[in-house]
Amino acid sequence: MTVTESVATTIRSIRAQVAALHAELPRNGLVVWTAGNVSARVPGADLLVIKPSGVSYDEITADNMVVTDLDANLVDGEMAPSSDTAAHAYVYKHMPHVNGVVHTHSTYATAWSARAEPIPCVLTMIADEFGGEIPVGPFALIGDDSIGQGIVTTLSGHRSPAVLMRNHGVFTIGASARAAVKAAVMCEDVARTVHIARQLGTPLPIAQNDVDSLYARYQNVYGQA
Numbered sequence: 001m002t003v004t005e006s007v008a009t010t011i012r013s014i015r016a017q018v019a020a021l022h023a024e025l026p027r028n029g030l031v032v033w034t035a036g037n038v039s040a041r042v043p044g045a046d047l048l049v050i051k052p053s054g055v056s057y058d059e060i061t062a063d064n065m066v067v068t069d070l071d072a073n074l075v076d077g078e079m080a081p082s083s084d085t086a087a088h089a090y091v092y093k094h095m096p097h098v099n100g101v102v103h104t105h106s107t108y109a110t111a112w113s114a115r116a117e118p119i120p121c122v123l124t125m126i127a128d129e130f131g132g133e134i135p136v137g138p139f140a141l142i143g144d145d146s147i148g149q150g151i152v153t154t155l156s157g158h159r160s161p162a163v164l165m166r167n168h169g170v171f172t173i174g175a176s177a178r179a180a181v182k183a184a185v186m187c188e189d190v191a192r193t194v195h196i197a198r199q200l201g202t203p204l205p206i207a208q209n210d211v212d213s214l215y216a217r218y219q220n221v222y223g224q225a
Ligand SMILES: O=C(CO)[C@@H](O)[C@H](O)COP(=O)(O)O
Pocket: 034, 035, 036, 037, 051, 052, 053, 054, 055, 081, 082, 083, 084, 103, 142
């Protein structure tokens, strides 16, 4: 596939961004070994940039990032793309507002996925970032677009940028790859906190109108908006 010089320049920038974001996964305790990946959509092109499969995070560079089309076909790169490329590609193809996808097996959130139990909205931080419970998606084997179908089915029309894929782990989406990484970090944090709360007693739900208020504030006012 030939791309315009403008798209080629964009790809170079996204390669660097996605490579740098992979360092956030071990830094935030979200992965062991190579068990996680980050991708970003290439704006203006039906392409994505994703990590090469099985490469250690300390060996990931902008140059060894892999470019594929939205059918997960290799377009540019010396190495095989992530095992989850088809899932990421399916999300980009069917959710046009999504520009970043992350997958981890972070411990506490993955423990919730093993039980196929949504993380209830019992913390203001869950209301802020997820707008309600963090849902569970269906079990799906790795390698084709089955996981992607499960992500899109579960998250379409849902506030949450995270889904707990049953018996597997976390997938998050975002308006940017950085936003998807943030959702993965916060998903693991709240999964751990609610797990601990459950060990001490019964967590109390937050009223829906308060969830709505918290979500609206955080999404529209928080920080240097
Ligand atoms: O769940 C799996 C494998 O079962 C994958 O998500 C890997 O853990 C990450 O694969 P690569 O991105 O390194 O191919």
